[in-house]
Amino acid sequence: MKNFQFHRPKSVAEAVVLLKASAAAKVLAGGQSLLPMMKLDMAQPSDLVSLAGLADLRAVRVDGKNLLVGALATHAEVARSTAIPGLAALAGAIGDAQVRNRGTIGGSISHADPAADYPAALVGLGATVATDRRRIPADSFFTGLFQSALEPDELITAVHFPVPERCAYAKFAHRASKFAVVGVMVAKTAGGVRVAVTGAGPSAFRVPEMEAALGKKFAPEALDGIEVAADRLQSDSEASSEFRAHLIGVMARRAVAAA
Ligand SMILES: Cc1cc2nc3c(=O)[nH]c(=O)nc-3n(C[C@H](O)[C@H](O)[C@H](O)COP(=O)(O)OP(=O)(O)OC[C@H]3O[C@@H](n4cnc5c(N)ncnc54)[C@H](O)[C@@H]3O)c2cc1C
Numbered sequence: 604m605k606n607f608q609f610h611r612p613k614s615v616a617e618a619v620v621l622l623k624a625s626a627a628a629k630v631l632a633g634g635q636s637l638l639p640m641m642k643l644d645m646a647q648p649s650d651l652v653s654l655a656g657l658a659d660l661r662a663v664r665v666d667g668k669n670l671l672v673g674a675l676a677t678h679a680e681v682a683r684s685t686a687i688p689g690l691a692a693l694a695g696a697i698g699d700a701q702v703r704n705r706g707t708i709g710g711s712i713s714h715a716d717p718a719a720d721y722p723a724a725l726v727g728l729g730a731t732v733a734t735d736r737r738r739i740p741a742d743s744f745f746t747g748l749f750q751s752a753l754e755p756d757e758l759i760t761a762v763h764f765p766v767p768e769r770c771a772y773a774k775f776a777h778r779a780s781k782f783a784v785v786g787v788m789v790a791k792t793a794g795g796v797r798v799a800v801t802g803a804g805p806s807a808f809r810v811p812e813m814e815a816a817l818g819k820k821f822a823p824e825a826l827d828g829i830e831v832a833a834d835r836l837q838s839d840s841e842a843s844s845e846f847r848a849h850l851i852g853v854m855a856r857r858a859v860a861a862a
Contacts, residue, residue: 619758622756628649636711660674669765671764673761674708674758674760677703678711689769693724697721713753725741727788746806770788771788772786785854810829813855822859830852
């Protein structure tokens, strides 16, 4: 691990000044993804800007028709929230107790791991990411493998989840890490049905054919005969693209049944 300067700002504005001061500065939230990367020399920040002093970013509260989840809310805190049970259950199935007690929603979505669970929640629920300078719809937030729409010096402050009529997430989890081999969030919202998949491509994506079918009849059998093409899916030692295509159908049906 290379040497770095450690900072503990007392406000979002102060954190952003520190991030702008060095192109190689990095935000530190729960450290569950960044610290392992630093230990492996896959990340070599000149400065670590810790968010630990920004208590305001920990809030989890209902804000009008939205659930506001502060960027520093841990997975365990979201798992204890009650406004969107399907989101709470998703957070409660991330990793293990240590990861859930340290890892944060802001860190997870900034990292944009293709197998992470929260991307399915953000895209499936039509969330909005608030940063120090703008609001980014979830549909345009995840831009590729470990890539997001964030600028290098941009700080996530919160995620706003519209409260759906109902939703559920079903995951076929990696046996060791619990990351999603395939995870599907299905949500029935005032604006229609949304179906979002994580773990199967470079970033979370929606399945319009499933959304249309569930819009007509919100029941597992409405998905009969709908298959996601395997050729655009990821294939690795955990699952072939054909198996992932099959899992998307199975997980989507389970999520509809649970919702
Ligand atoms: C053993 C293990 C199992 C795991 N299993 C799962 C799993 O099943 N499902 C799952 O989804 N994830 C899983 N994870 C990942 C976990 O959810 C991490 O908590 C998450 O990916 C990173 O969150 P963090 O708060 O620890 O971020 P950090 O590691 O502190 O930071 C990660 C990245 O985000 C940036 N960042 C952090 N906060 C902000 C912010 N507010 N604004 C801008 N940039 C920011 C950092 O600069 C860094 O680039 C697992 C991790 C481990 C170690």
